[in-house]
Amino acid sequence: MAEISSRNRGLRLFARYLVLALVAVVFMFPLVFMVVSSFKPDGQLLADTSSFRAFLPVGDISLDNYRAAFERAPIGQFMFNSVMITMVTVTLSIGICSLAGFSFVFLDWSGRGVILSIVLATLIIPFETIAVPLLLVVSRLPWVGLDGVEWGWLNTYRVQIVPWIVDALTIFLFVQYFKDLPRELIEAARVEGASWLQVYARIVMPLSGPVLATAAILKSLKMYNEQYLWPLIVVQDEAHRPIMVGLGYFFQLNVAWGELMAYLTLISVPVLAFYLFMQRAFIASIASTGVKG
Amino acid sequence: MKKLTIITSALLIGTALGGPALAQTxxxxxxxxxxxxxxxxxxxxxxxxxxxxxxxxxxxxxxxxxxxxxxxxxxxxxxxxxxxxxxxxxxxxxxxxxxxxxxxxxxxxxxxxxxxxxxxxxxxxxxxxxxxxxAAVALYARKSTLDELGLRVPTLDAPWTGEEFMAALDAAKASGKYEYAFDLGMNDMGEWYPYAFSPFLQSFGGDIVDRSTYKTAEGALNGDAALAFGAWWQKLFAEGYAPGTSESPADQTNGFIDGSFAFQWNGNWRAVATMAEVDDVMFLPAPDFGNGNKIGGxxxxxxxxxxxxxxxxxxxxxxxxxxxxxxxxxxxxxxxxxxxxxxxxxxxxxxxxxxxxxxxxxxxxxxLLRPVTPGYVVQAKVFTKALADIANGADVADTLDAAVDEIDADIQKNDGYGH
Known part of the structure; x- marks a missing residue:
């Protein structure tokens, strides 16, 4: 009897893994197609789309598309720009949004509930609706640099960083997490004479590893993968363009499909590396926030 | 001292030679x-x-x-x-x-x-x-296809009439040799639609907008000529002459070259590549549906x-x-x-x-230039959507009426765009 039960359990497990494996394969198809296609000439790539050959590295395989992609667009520059903009934005965002969350949760100031509600209400405003007003603002902002005061932030890195540092979702993540921290710790530190800044730096932040990882992951993916419209309208010079704008270099009258796949493969590398490095935190963050990346 | 003099002289000469360049704006x-x-x-x-x-x-x-x-x-x-x-x-x-x-x-x-x-x-x-x-658009065909189907070669002076063109498509369809008789590149739903397809409408006698005033599309885009165009347009897809909006880019790129399509409506930017693959390719003028044979400019x-x-x-x-x-x-x-x-x-x-x-x-x-009006940027999008909808089976008259309403509302909203 126990043997039958054990065999049934084994069969159920096998069936479950089989289904999961099939689902995984389906989800892997686009990635496999992208990578495999990046090694094929356009004629073969298009011809293969009507068969399973589209997912197999067969036929005329070469690195020609990669070579041509590097000639067509300054890929290294675009990737540097995106990685740099993402890293700076995420670092500043975590610092400032965690301070905001700390203030909303632990500091006692009048109107904080109303202000927090207003901040959270901005979550429902799509960026497209504020893009033009924001463009008009940043095109007239001053900046003090080595050459003195300059007017207008267009064609700079800062115009791609500063507007994205503070966002309601990141603040919300910190507020929710801080609410669950034990109050006794904070009160004990205050009784011992710690300033609020010391409480933030020495008590709260060291206990906030999970939310820091969550905020960093979600923000990084947004900054790296979704920066298209804004740089399109505030950056006119090639030297400051991020990778997503670079996609347009491959959509000519005759689309360079193979080169496009090579470009997509290349720009996916940092995301995949980041994912592999942060895999555990990534899964935990989705589980804890219910937000899909 | 001598060294300093040489350096100073060199700098002065360099400055003098560089003078015009520095003056460039x-x-x-x-x-x-x-x-x-x-x-x-x-x-x-x-x-x-x-x-x-x-x-x-x-x-x-x-x-x-x-x-x-x-x-x-x-x-x-x-x-x-x-x-x-x-x-x-x-x-x-x-x-x-x-x-x-x-x-x-x-x-x-x-x-x-x-x-x-x-x-x-x-x-x-x-x-x-x-x-x-x-840029120009032409009807891509093979000389061998025309010969096999017994079709005359149309010229600028004597283009195919609408009836001749449909007879050519019928012959290609009846031959059973082609997946589709005609390819229009329907997957490219950008400026290609008004650029490549509005000349058909104009050849029927309609237009995207009334060019005599540029203040309305009424009559131009939903009059009798436009309705006839719409019916013909829908027939191309409903009766399987041409692939519809779900056509893959791969088919659009390779279909004529590999012989899946008998005819293709395509731009001259594909001509050089096609000539390299198809020895007997011919670039034929647009058919005349009653009001002249036209292409976009x-x-x-x-x-x-x-x-x-x-x-x-x-x-x-x-x-x-x-x-x-x-x-x-x-x-x-x-x-x-x-x-x-x-x-x-x-x-x-x-x-x-x-x-x-x-x-x-x-x-x-x-x-024929596309409508020379500031409102064209909106009209082009409305026209594109209407043609895609009709190709996908929407009622012709209702769709064109709705397109006219949308275009006219935009013209009014912009005070006639200065016309």
Whole structure:
């Protein structure tokens, strides 16, 4: 009897893994197609789309598309720009949004509930609706640099960083997490004479590893993968363009499909590396926030 | 001391020699061809030649991806950040002139008298832009297909009538040799729709908008002629003559070459590649559905931004760029139609007897500009959606009526766009 039960359990497990494996394969198809296609000439790539050959590295395989992609667009520059903009934005965002969350949760100031509600209400405003007003603002902002005061932030890195540092979702993540921290710790530190800044730096932040990882992951993916419209309208010079704008270099009258796949493969590398490095935190963050990346 | 004297002299000589270069005023120029290596080299050559040819101006080019170029220009106009020289797609020019992005082009119009009509951007009676090339669309066919199906070869003087054209499609369909008799490239739902398909509507006697006033589409886009066009258009897809909007890019690119399509409606930018694959390819004129055989005209053109501090310098560059040698160089490299007959004679493909000479004739004799109105940018999108909907089975009359309402509402909202 126990043997039958054990065999049934084994069969159920096998069936479950089989289904999961099939689902995984389906989800892997686009990635496999992208990578495999990046090694094929356009004629073969298009011809293969009507068969399973589209997912197999067969036929005329070469690195020609990669070579041509590097000639067509300054890929290294675009990737540097995106990685740099993402890293700076995420670092500043975590610092400032965690301070905001700390203030909303632990500091006692009048109107904080109303202000927090207003901040959270901005979550429902799509960026497209504020893009033009924001463009008009940043095109007239001053900046003090080595050459003195300059007017207008267009064609700079800062115009791609500063507007994205503070966002309601990141603040919300910190507020929710801080609410669950034990109050006794904070009160004990205050009784011992710690300033609020010391409480933030020495008590709260060291206990906030999970939310820091969550905020960093979600923000990084947004900054790296979704920066298209804004740089399109505030950056006119090639030297400051991020990778997503670079996609347009491959959509000519005759689309360079193979080169496009090579470009997509290349720009996916940092995301995949980041994912592999942060895999555990990534899964935990989705589980804890219910937000899909 | 001697050493110091030598260094000082060298500096003085260097400064003197560098004098004219330092006096050059920089002109910024935006171009839509980022990622297009061939165009980039040609534009770079023109700019380099211009900069070396005189001592007053230095042009500096910034290239943008074509698909997002218009958005970048619109944003820059809002932010007051336009360059001196802009390139623009011909049908968008009236909108940009009306919106104040560009100013009339201060060059002698006698210098562009011989240019193809589709290469000149004229709005409100003034020249705003000029193009180094035009594009043309033709009916791609194989000589062997025409022979097998017993079809006569249509010419510019004697194009196929609508009935002849449908008879050709019926013959191709009945032969059973082709997956589809005709390919229209329906997967490309951008400017291709109004550019490539509105000439069919115009050949039926309709139009996107009433060109006599440009204040309504009533009657033009939903009159009897437009309804006849709509019924014909829907029949192409409903009865399996042509692949619909779900056509894959792969089929669109390879279908004519691999023999899946008997005929294809395609641009001259695909002609060189097709000739390399299909020995007996022919480029036939558009059929005549009763009101003349027509194709779309107007491609990318250069103009001067309204905010340029140096319009004379910008115009000097544009005058320099429209030399026949450059028109011919663009044509040879990309396969586009050169803007002048004299430039055409300098090219491999468009000179008399050249394999693509027919396109020059098509551009010169069949080309009809898309509606020359600032409202075109909206009308083009409405027209595109209507044609896709009809192709997918929507009621023809209802769809065209709705399109007319949308176009008219936009015209009213914008106070008639200055007409």
């Amino acid at each position: 920089e002109l910024s120029m935006w171009y839509h061809g980022a990622g297009n290596e061939v165009e980039g080299k040609l534009i770079g050559q023109i700019v380099s030649d211009f900069n070396a040819s005189q001592s007053d101006w230095t042009v500096v080019v910034e290239s943008f991806p074509q698909e997002s170029y218009n958005d970048s220009v619109t944003a820059a106009a809002l932010a007051g950040n336009l360059p001196d020289i802009l390139d623009m797609d011909g049908p968008n020019m009236p909108n940009w002139a009306w919106a104040g992005y560009v100013q009339p082009l201060p060059i002698d119009e006698a210098k562009v008298a011989s240019f193809l009509p589709g290469t000149k951007g004229i709005w409100d009676g003034q020249l705003y832009s000029i193009g180094l090339w035009d 107007g491609s990318w053109q250069f103009g001067v931004s309204a905010t340029s501090d140096n319009p004379e310098g910008a115009a000097a560059f544009i005058e320099f760029a429209i030399q026949d040698t450059y028109l011919a160089a663009f044509s040879d490299a990309i396969g586009l139609v050169p803007s002048t007959p004299s430039a055409a004679q300098l090219t491999e493909n468009y000179k008399e007897g050249g394999p693509l000479a027919v396109f020059f004739g098509l551009s010169n004799e069949q080309a």
